Each structure stands twice: as C-alpha cells, then as structure tokens.
Amino acid sequence: MTDATAQNTPAPSGKSLLSLDQRTRRRNASERRFRLYGAVAICLSIAALVMLLTSVIGNGASAFFQTYAKIELTLDPAELDPEGNRNPDEMGKVTTLRYGNLMKAAFPASLQAAGISTEGISDTEIGDMLSKEAPAQLRDRVLSDPDMLGESVEFWALANGRIDGYIKGRVSMASAERDSNVSPAQLQLADRMREAGLLTTRFNWDFITFPDASELRPEAAGLGVAIVGSAYMMLIVLFLALPIGVAASIYLEEFAPQNRFTDLIEVNISNLAAVPSIVFGILGLAVFINYAGLPASAPIVGGLVLTLMTLPTIIISTRAALKAVPPSIRSAALGVGASKMQTVFHHVLPLAMPGILTGTILGLAQALGETAPLLLIGMVAFVRDYPSWPIDGFFDPASALPVQVYNFTTRGDPAFVERASGAIIVLLVFLLCMNLLAIYLRRKFERRW
Amino acid sequence: MYDMNRVENAVGQDEIKISARKVQVYYGDTHAIKDVDVDILDKTVTAFIGPSGCGKSTFLRCLNRMNDTIAAARVEGKIALDGEDIYDRRVDPVQLRAKVGMVFQKPNPFPKSIYDNVAYGPRIHGLARNKAELDEIVERSLRGAALWNEAKDRLQEPGTGLSGGQQQRLCIARAVATSPEVLLMDEPCSALDPIATGQVEELIEQLRQQFSVVIVTHSMQQAARVSQKTAFFHLGNLVEYGETDDIFTKPKDSRTESYISGRIG
Numbered sequence: 222m223t224d225a226t227a228q229n230t231p232a233p234s235g236k237s238l239l240s241l242d243q244r245t246r247r248r249n250a251s252e253r254r255f256r257l258y259g260a261v262a263i264c265l266s267i268a269a270l271v272m273l274l275t276s277v278i279g280n281g282a283s284a285f286f287q288t289y290a291k292i293e294l295t296l297d298p299a300e301l302d303p304e305g306n307r308n309p310d311e312m313g314k315v316t317t318l319r320y321g322n323l324m325k326a327a328f329p330a331s332l333q334a335a336g337i338s339t340e341g342i343s344d345t346e347i348g349d350m351l352s353k354e355a356p357a358q359l360r361d362r363v364l365s366d367p368d369m370l371g372e373s374v375e376f377w378a379l380a381n382g383r384i385d386g387y388i389k390g391r392v393s394m395a396s397a398e399r400d401s402n403v404s405p406a407q408l409q410l411a412d413r414m415r416e417a418g419l420l421t422t423r424f425n426w427d428f429i430t431f432p433d434a435s436e437l438r439p440e441a442a443g444l445g446v447a448i449v450g451s452a453y454m455m456l457i458v459l460f461l462a463l464p465i466g467v468a469a470s471i472y473l474e475e476f477a478p479q480n481r482f483t484d485l486i487e488v489n490i491s492n493l494a495a496v497p498s499i500v501f502g503i504l505g506l507a508v509f510i511n512y513a514g515l516p517a518s519a520p521i522v523g524g525l526v527l528t529l530m531t532l533p534t535i536i537i538s539t540r541a542a543l544k545a546v547p548p549s550i551r552s553a554a555l556g557v558g559a560s561k562m563q564t565v566f567h568h569v570l571p572l573a574m575p576g577i578l579t580g581t582i583l584g585l586a587q588a589l590g591e592t593a594p595l596l597l598i599g600m601v602a603f604v605r606d607y608p609s610w611p612i613d614g615f616f617d618p619a620s621a622l623p624v625q626v627y628n629f630t631t632r633g634d635p636a637f638v639e640r641a642s643g644a645i646i647v648l649l650v651f652l653l654c655m656n657l658l659a660i661y662l663r664r665k666f667e668r669r670w
Numbered sequence: 671m672y673d674m675n676r677v678e679n680a681v682g683q684d685e686i687k688i689s690a691r692k693v694q695v696y697y698g699d700t701h702a703i704k705d706v707d708v709d710i711l712d713k714t715v716t717a718f719i720g721p722s723g724c725g726k727s728t729f730l731r732c733l734n735r736m737n738d739t740i741a742a743a744r745v746e747g748k749i750a751l752d753g754e755d756i757y758d759r760r761v762d763p764v765q766l767r768a769k770v771g772m773v774f775q776k777p778n779p780f781p782k783s784i785y786d787n788v789a790y791g792p793r794i795h796g797l798a799r800n801k802a803e804l805d806e807i808v809e810r811s812l813r814g815a816a817l818w819n820e821a822k823d824r825l826q827e828p829g830t831g832l833s834g835g836q837q838q839r840l841c842i843a844r845a846v847a848t849s850p851e852v853l854l855m856d857e858p859c860s861a862l863d864p865i866a867t868g869q870v871e872e873l874i875e876q877l878r879q880q881f882s883v884v885i886v887t888h889s890m891q892q893a894a895r896v897s898q899k900t901a902f903f904h905l906g907n908l909v910e911y912g913e914t915d916d917i918f919t920k921p922k923d924s925r926t927e928s929y930i931s932g933r934i935g
Contacts, residue, residue: 549774550780556734558766558795559794567790
C-alpha cells in the first residue's frame with residue numbers, strides 16, 4: 222500500500238494556480254448551466270402559481286361581495302297572518318309567493334318614495350331586479366319574529382344576479398341589450414338607486430353559510446352545506462385513517478417478521494397509494510352503498526372512501542417517520558429492559574410524531590381536495606338542507622367543497638363562474654390552513670437527538 | 671441450584687457470574703462466533719479485545735440477548751447467568767436485561783430530561799414505590815456514575831444537552847439505575863476524548879466493587895488499565911482468555927502476540 226502511494230506521487234505540473242485550465246473551466250461552466258436550469262424551473266413554477274392564483278382570485282374575489290337593494294314595506298297582517306294569532310306555525314302556511322307579491326308591490330313604491338324616477342320601466346321589470354330568493358328570506362325573518370307584522374320595516378333584499386353582476390362589472394349596458402334576462406333600463410335604474418344609497422354591496426357571509434341555490438338564483442348560492450359535508454368527511458377520515466394507519470405502520474415497521482408475506486403487503490400498500498381515486502369511488506359505490514346499504518350522498522360513505530384513499534399515504538409517511546428514529550434510541554430502551562411495546566410507545570413514537578402528524582395532515586389535505594370518488598357515490602347531488610349534528614349528520618345527504626366547485630362550473634348562468642372561483646378560494650384557504658398546521662405541529666414536536 | 675457449573679478458578683474467591691459454553695452465532699449464512707467458551711467472574715472487569723469484525727461485540731450482545739432484535743441472528747450453545755440458561759424458553763429478555771445492563775459505543779441518552787433518563791429503567795421495572803424512592807435511586811445512580819455534582823442542578827434539562835463524556839456517564843447511570851448484576855460496555859470510550867475516557871475508566875474501577883463488568887475495547891492500553899481478565903477474539907474464535915497481565919506480558923498464542931504487538935488488526 223505505502224509503496225504504491227509513493228510511486229503515484231504526481232510530478233509538479235508547472236501550471237499556475239492563478240489561471241484556470243480547460244478542464245476546470247468546462248467543469249465550472251457545466252455547474253453554472255445546471256444552476257441556471259434550476260433557476261428557470263423555479264421561475265416557471267412560480268409563474269404557473271401566480272397565474273393560477275391571479276385567475277382564481279380575479280374571478281372569485283367578487284363572490285365574497287353581494288349587492289343588496291333597500292325596500293321599505295309594510296307587513297300587512299291580513300295578508301301574512303290570516304288567522305291573526307301571530308302563531309308561527311299558522312303563519313308558516315302562507316307561501317313565499319305571497320311575500321313575493323307583497324315585495325314586488327312595495328318595491329316601486331319605496332323607490333318613488335325615495336324620489337327615484339321609475340319612468341320607462343314597468344313594475345314587473347322593477348320587481349325582477351330582486352332575487353327570487355329575497356321573498357324567502359323576508360318570510361324567514363318574519364317567521365322568526367312575528368311581532369314585525371303590521372310595522373313598516375326596512376329590508377335589504379338580495380339583488381338579482383344580473384344587477385349584482387352590473388355593480389361588479391361583469392354585466393354591461395352592451396351585454397344587457399343582448400340579454401333577455403335584464404334590460405338597460407333596469408341597469409340605469411340600478412345606477413340611480415346606487416347614487417341614492419338604495420343599492421349597496423356588502424361582504425357576503427351568506428356565501429360561506431348559505432346552502433346551494435338553484436340555477437335561477439346564483440346570487441343566493443352558498444357553500445355552507447359543502448363546508449359542513451367536507452368537515453364531516455375530514456372528521457371521519459381523521460378518526461379512522463390515523464389510528465388504523467399508525468397501528469398498521471407500527472406493526473409493519475417494528476413487530477412484523479420479515480418474510481414474503483410482509484413484503485407482499487408492503488408492495489401492495491405502495492401500489493394502493495397509486496390507484497386512481499375514481500377506482501375507490503367505484504369500490505365505495507359497490508361496497509358501502511350497494512352492499513352495506515349506507516345512504517348515498519352521505520358524508521359517512523365519502524369519509525370511508527377517502528379513508529381508504531388516505532390510508533396508504535398515512536402508512537407510508539408514518540413508516541418513513543418511524544424509520545427515521547435512530548436505532549440507538551431503540552437499543553438504549555431495550556438495553557435497560559424495556560419491552561418492545563414500551564420501546565415503541567415511550568421512545569420511538571414520540572420521536573416519530575412530527576413526521577406522522579405531517580403525513581396525516583397532508584393526507585387529509587389530499588382527501589379534502591378529492592373530487593372523482595365523491596361524484597360516484599352521489600355527493601354531487603343538489604342538497605339544500607344542512608346535515609344535522611354528528612353522528613346522525615354523517616348519514617344525512619351533504620355536498621363537499623371540490624364537488625361544489627364542479628357543480629357550480631356545470632351551470633349556465635355566468636354568475637356561477639364567480640361562485641366556482643370563490644369556492645376554490647375557500648378550498649385553497651382550508652388547504653393552506655391545514656398545511657400551516659402541519660408546519661406548526663412539526664416545529665412544535667420536533668426534538669433533537 | 672446448578673452447583674456443578676461452579677468451578678474453582680485463579681482469581682481469588684470470585685464466583686462465576688456468566689458461563690458460556692460452545693456458543694455459536696450466525697448472521698444469516700455467516701458464522702460470526704465459533705465455539706466460544708468463557709467464564710466471566712463476579713466483581714471483575716473482563717475485557718474483550720481483538721481486531722474489528724472479530725465478533726467481540728457480537729458475543730457481548732449475546733450476554734443480554736440484544737441479538738434477539740436482529741432478525742437474521744441465530745445463537746446456539748449455552749450461556750448461563752448464575753447457572754440459569756438465559757436462552758431458555760422461559761426466560762423473558764426483558765427481565766434478563768434488567769439484570770444485565772448495557773452501555774453502548776455511542777452515548778445514546780433518550781431525548782428527555784436527565785432525571786427521566788435515569789428514572790426510566792426503575793419506572794418500567796417498578797423499582798420505586800414513590801417519588802422519594804425514585805429520587806433516591808436517581809441520585810444514587812448519578813453519584814455512582816460520577817455525574818451527580820455536574821447534574822444535580824439541572825436534572826430537568828435534556829440529557830442530550832450534556833457533553834459527550836457526560837452523556838456517556840448518564841448512560842452508565844441509566845444502566846446502573848436498574849441495579850444490574852452485570853454491566854456490559856460496548857466500546858464505551860471510543861467516542862470520548864482522553865479526559866472523559868479517564869473519568870469513565872475510573873468509574874469502571876468503582877463499578878467493579880458492586881458487579882461484574884464486561885468491556886469491549888479497541889484500545890489495548892485501556893484493556894490493560896481497567897481489566898483483570900482479558901479475552902482475545904480473532905475471526906470469531908476466542909483465541910486466548912486469561913489474566914490480563916499474562917495476556918499482555920506472556921501470551922500463549924502467536925496470534926495474540928501478533929495483535930498486541932500491532933502486527934495484525
């Protein structure tokens with residue numbers, strides 16, 4: 222050995238260190254090139270992200286604002302409470318239609334009372350400027366507070382989607398001429414109303430709390446049921462996938478013997494993570510709905526399907542986290558006479574916790590954004606009723622955020638484009654929150670060894 | 671109980687603590703330990719020396735069945751602790767490891783407080799009935815590991831925040847806390863500087879008063895300094911076992927002589 226080293230000692234080359242030889246120059250050039258490729262790749266991904274966000278926020282931000290028109294009207298007890306006993310149950314027999322008529326009659330009158338000219342525009346057209354949802358909202362308010370009857374009240378009614386679109390700049394005079402649903406005269410009236418303060422735009426909490434609305438009333442469509450449905454599914458996924466996934470990983474990583482059978486299981490788990498999500502949807506349809514008889518469109522089925530989808534992700538990340546715990550900690554615990562289980566639960570699991578939590582939350586985030594399997598198990602249905610509280614609520618029909626986005630985009634009215642983008646923003650905010658939580662938990666539980 | 675296992679021997683009245691007979695260890699197809707017979711005496715420091723890969727650590731890990739955790743490892747032969755076969759079907763390695771403590775090559779304190787590191791063994795084995803008793807065990811163990819004076823004011827600080835030498839002494843305190851009868855040390859000083867090494871060696875000398883210590887070391891000087899008995903391993907065989915002085919001054923086997931004079935290894 223020593224002889225060989227002595228023979229290989231290079232003779233002085235006679236080159237100066239101050240000038241680069243060709244080989245070094247080429248090496249440096251390829252290094253610079255590689256760094257450039259990396260920078261270009263980063264720029265491309267940032268550009269894509271910026272484009273996505275600009276498009277989504279540009280289209281969707283307006284969904285968080287909504288236009289309301291002010292109406293002053295007298296709630297006629299003879300019309301709305303024919304029995305005259307202020308009993309909400311009896312009053313509930315009065316249909317929305319009668320409230321609508323009352324409102325349509327009161328609207329032109331209240332405009333004229335405020336000194337706004339309604340010349341050249343019929344009362345029907347004026348009435349059409351209000352949302353078809355507005356009478357229902359008035360009815361709900363009266364039913365919750367029957368003492369309002371007989372009084373003259375101020376009511377901010379939802380404006381029609383086209384009027385709302387005009388205020389937000391989506392509808393113009395030119396487009397109104399070609400549109401059978403709105404006339405330029407209505408838009409001019411809307412301008413006059415806005416100057417008089419009778420038409421205003423407010424932050425739209427209803428977008429987050431209201432259920433979905435029909436094709437004809439995009440202005441009243443909200444995400445409430447979808448958010449509740451998604452939240453229920455996430456709860457189910459969390460409470461099923463986390464314990465099952467962690468238990469499976471601990472068994473496979475710490476206890477299972479190394480043989481062909483466990484190898485097979487391992488390969489299958491990795492493959493399961495790559496199965497297209499729609500396949501899980503078909504499985505859910507066949508097993509949970511057709512075979513087990515669980516209700517369609519219910520968060521329980523969605524939750525179970527998403528659990529199956531999330532399990533491989535959680536198992537893979539948990540096993541990686543367990544593997545990353547240094548073996549010396551296991552030796553130390555075993556060396557003082559801890560049993561295998563004590564070693565795992567006292568030492569290995571706490572150290573693996575940040576990784577497990579991160580993996581779980583990322584798995585949940587993935588499940589939150591999943592659409593395809595939910596379409597197959599009927600979560601795409603139009604649901605207007607909120608599911609009740611858990612656990613009964615898990616079996617009630619509900620929607621889910623990504624499916625609601627899909628739902629909005631399939632509808633004709635252009636106002637739904639804004640709603641769809643708004644729903645995407647809500648979804649992204651939830652995802653962002655979950656990722657921030659993952660980062661926070663990782664920081665909090667991270668320990669050095 | 672198995673009195674026939676007790677044999678008279680050269681080192682005073684010391685009794686045989688561990689007796690190994692015809693021990694074979696296989697890692698898969700590799701025959702790592704071949705036919706090792708050795709008697710380890712109570713209240714004695716026994717050093718295992720030999721070149722890297724000679725099987726001394728493997729053999730050490732047989733003595734508290736740490737090799738059980740390696741799926742591919744297989745141990746044959748008989749190892750008896752106080753005459754009881756530790757590879758008997760009825761022996762739970764958990765109980766065995768409470769009796770035969772171990773200190774590893776790299777200091778490996780748990781990422782917990784100094785107190786919890788030492789208290790962990792007594793806690794899981796139920797050695798303390800209350801907090802006061804546990805406190806006493808922790809103090810006794812830390813004193814035993816010559817760490818009490820440095821650590822008494824920072825018992826709640828993480829054990830990983832100590833220096834390397836202190837960490838290793840903490841690991842010794844942790845091993846001592848379960849009141850073992852034998853302490854196995856796998857190159858305990860290889861990651862330490864000379865000063866910390868000196869402290870640990872002094873500690874080993876004190877620990878010998880209470881129980882049997884088996885130490886694997888790469889340093890022949892260390893073996894000569896701390897041990898009374900030395901075993902030389904080579905290629906999985908126990909080449910020579912005897913009084914430390916004899917091994918280093920008049921080795922019987924030519925391989926031992928080559929190793930201690932630096933020609934192999």
